Amino acid sequence: MSLTESVVESLRLVGLDPQYVQTVVQRSIDEDLVGGVDVTSQATVPANQHSVMDLVARGSGVVAGIPVAAAVFDIVSAGSANVEIVAVDGDRVNPGDVLVTISGTTRDLLLGERTALNLLCHLSGVATATSQWADALEGSQARVRDTRKTTPGLRILEKYAVRCGGGVNHRMSLSDAALVKDNHVVAAGGVAEAFDAVRSMWPGLSIEVEVDSLEELIEVLDAGADVVMLDNFVPDQMRVAVGIADEHAQEHARSRVILEASGGLTLPDAKAVGATGVDYIAVGALTHSAKVLDIGADLRPLT
DSSP states (O other): OOOOHHHHHHHHHTTOOHHHHHHHHHHHHHHHTTTSSOHHHHHHSOTTOEEEEEEEESSOEEOOOHHHHHHHHHHHTTTOSEEEEOSOTTOEEOTTOEEEEEEEEHHHHHHHHHHHHHHHHHHHHHHHHHHHHHHHTTTSSOEEEOOSOOOTTOHHHHHHHHHHTTOBOOOSSTTTSEEEOHHHHHHHTSHHHHHHHHHHHOTTSOEEEEESSHHHHHHHHHHTOSEEEEETOOHHHHHHHHHHHHHHHHHTTSOOOEEEEESSOOGGGHHHHHTTTOSEEEOTHHHHSOOOOOEEEEEEEOO
16 A cells, blocks of 8 residues: 555655655554454444544653654555644653544554554654763764664664654665674784775775774774774773874874774763763664653544
8 A cells, every 4th residue: 555645745854765664564564464354443343433543642752753653544544544743753742742643444543553653652762762862962072873783674764763862873784884893803814904905895985993992993093994983992991092083183184083982881871971072972772772652542532
């Protein structure tokens, strides 16, 4: 079932591919309809009954995925449901705030309810977790950004939710940029060797190199890395690393290399890490461990 033009436009406006969203939503609905029908609604709800459903925040946070939820009801109703979008992705909401109002047949609303909430609660949880980091880093130059530790099949949506929360996306796929990590170093025989191998094969590609010591940092600075990931550095080491990178840039009359802190960092660490002068803080938990934002669905008769 194709999306209606209004829903397609709402997805495009926020930078989401309508075909991708349609595929994700349809697969989720198909999971609910293994066996053919919603047996409970078929037995309890007249086919011609119409209702209104409000998607309502039960907790406080930042919402993401409103157009995706709209797409759910668009698909289950074959375009017949009327979807009124009240909140906008990136809005901060509180308990009781209505996010979306949908009117249509009761069976369609109940069929779409769980899929819409699954996606909306999860994406809003990612946006909320990201916003907490962004708030904690306010006043520093550091930005929080995500990783590839995403739910299979939902990466585009999860990274979109990170942006809604005020974060920055790292690479979307393995071809966007090179990231030389410890296992690449082992395979290549050294940090510099790994960097040189990537630069030789992909001369125009941005290369980030993971280091776990100040000695390795100096090595990759000399090699010409574009971005350096400081893996499991404590704030004092990060501060020294920033100083080394600054000095190296001055000596070579170039911009300072971008520095990214990574490795088990938690929200209480944010302020101290941001104060070191690093540019980014990589937080896999934004996508792999975000607590959902509690959002409910309230059904009421159509008057």
